[in-house]
Amino acid sequence: MMSQLQKQLFLYCLVLSFVKISGVFAQTRDSTRLDSDHNIHPKITLPQSEKAKQKQTELKKKIFKTIEWLDLMPKKDLDSLLNPPEYIGKTGEGEYGDEIPSELRNLPKSIQDEYQRALTSTEIISGMNGKAIRIPGFIVPIEFDKEKRITQFFLVPYFGACIHLPPPPPNQIIFVTNNKGFLVKDIFEPVWISGILQTTHFENDIALSAYSMLMKNIEAYE
Secondary structure (H helix, E strand, O other): OOOHHHHHHHHHHHHHHHHHHHHHHHHHHHHHHHHHHHOOOOOOOOOHHHHHHHHHHHHHHHHOEEOOHHHHOOHHHHHHHHOOOHHHHOOOOOOHHHOOHHHHOOOOHHHOOHHHHHHOOOOOOHHHOOOEEEEEEEEEEEEEOOOOOEEEEEEEOOOOEOOOEOOOOHHHOEEEEEEEEEOOOOOOOOEEEEEEEEOOOEEOOOOEEOEEEEEEEEEEOO
16 A cells, blocks of 8 residues: 555655656757857867767757657646645545555546546557657666666656656556667666657556657667
8 A cells, every 4th residue: 555655755756757857858948049049159170079979969869859758648637646636635544545556547437536547547649659759767677688688668757666656657657678678887867768659558567658669779868
């Protein structure tokens, strides 16, 4: 059973992740404006290696559209999560309102309110299917190859999701596959993942995701 403290922490992390991700993209927009201003001034000649790196980064950004996690969640789900019912602050451990998301998922829809439904919503933005996107997040490893390289993982919007904290709603989880596999020094650090998004579900003992992706690139979060 999820304690009242765990529940409050889950909601805090979910809302905080939206704020952080929004901040990231505010910086991206500022960077775009700076690039526009830069065209007015003389260009600075960079070393060849730096030029190549810059061009590669710019190419990736053009091919893969940078998005926010909120772009994957229907507005009605977000409104429900940001406006929880009164019983959330009144129930004690073991009571009906204190059940964990996996149990809420099994409740008949007839007795679920909008908040409970949003916690386990698999509703997606259909227009995102087949899109080449770039999105920041944290890695939750699922499968490794013989060399201990990660080949499958969940990408989630905040640290600790699916491990120390309950999973976010399924439409805020992306199941990612990468045939080549890759090594990560620290899964506690956020990364940028680029790939082709699909509106297909995936479920295992850890979580349920409403989106899947074939990963093309991974970058350190900056």
